[in-house]
Amino acid sequence: MSTVTVQLFASYAESFGRPTLEIPLDPGTTVGDLVRSIRSFPGAYVLPESPRMAVNRRFASFDQVVDPRDDVALIPPVAGG
Amino acid sequence: MTRSAIVTREIDPTALLAEVQSAEIGAISIFAGTVRDTNDGRSVTAIDYSAYTSMAESELESILAEARDRFGVTAIVVEHRVGSLALGDVSVAIVAAHAHRAPALDCTRFVIEEIKKRVPIWKREHYADGALEWVDPTAGRVAIT
Numbered sequence: 001m002s003t004v005t006v007q008l009f010a011s012y013a014e015s016f017g018r019p020t021l022e023i024p025l026d027p028g029t030t031v032g033d034l035v036r037s038i039r040s041f042p043g044a045y046v047l048p049e050s051p052r053m054a055v056n057r058r059f060a061s062f063d064q065v066v067d068p069r070d071d072v073a074l075i076p077p078v079a080g081g
Numbered sequence: 082m083t084r085s086a087i088v089t090r091e092i093d094p095t096a097l098l099a100e101v102q103s104a105e106i107g108a109i110s111i112f113a114g115t116v117r118d119t120n121d122g123r124s125v126t127a128i129d130y131s132a133y134t135s136m137a138e139s140e141l142e143s144i145l146a147e148a149r150d151r152f153g154v155t156a157i158v159v160e161h162r163v164g165s166l167a168l169g170d171v172s173v174a175i176v177a178a179h180a181h182r183a184p185a186l187d188c189t190r191f192v193i194e195e196i197k198k199r200v201p202i203w204k205r206e207h208y209a210d211g212a213l214e215w216v217d218p219t220a221g222r223v224a225i226t
Contacts, residue, residue: 007133009131009133009201009203010131010203010205010215011203011215011217014215048219048220054133054136054201057133057135057136057139057140058136058139059199073133073136073201075133075201076203076215076217077217077218077219077220078197078198078199078200078201078202078203078218079197079202079203079204079215079216079217079218080130080132080137080161080173080196080197080200080201080202080203080204081114081172081173081193081196081197081202
């Protein structure tokens, strides 16, 4: 089974205690499936009901299918400015 | 002309102003965000900014393209700083140029509001009592110390 690397940043990297997560990936796995898998990790209590995910540096919908080569990131609430 | 960048050095808004100046424009609007000494009633001593840099740059480019189409500005330049910033430091500067003032002013307002919604940049505030917390505009703050 292939996996995809999910990048973590800021408060999420602190809560999960690491900069990335490796998530198993079946064919057809969606962003929503990834979020469900991520919720099983210690530290996931910090996630809101619908966390924002990015695929290849763009915000992604939960029904988007993920490829093992995609650049995937879990995006904490942004606070620029 | 549009240019955006995530930078680790000090931002000089007057240098950005020089970039957009030309004889065809009649208005330049400048917005600068700076590090404030209080937030939510607490005394702030410094802020650390971090970013998902490649996505932040991509989102900034998208915002500027949208702003150019929407307001017809001649030029827009944006720099957002990351790293450890002291009180009063400029964290973000936006400069927009147009023949007339209203589109230039509206453009800078649009760009800063979009940055706050969708550019993956985060800040961790240092407080006078020694605490350190991530700022979460959606639900208060997440304590880490």
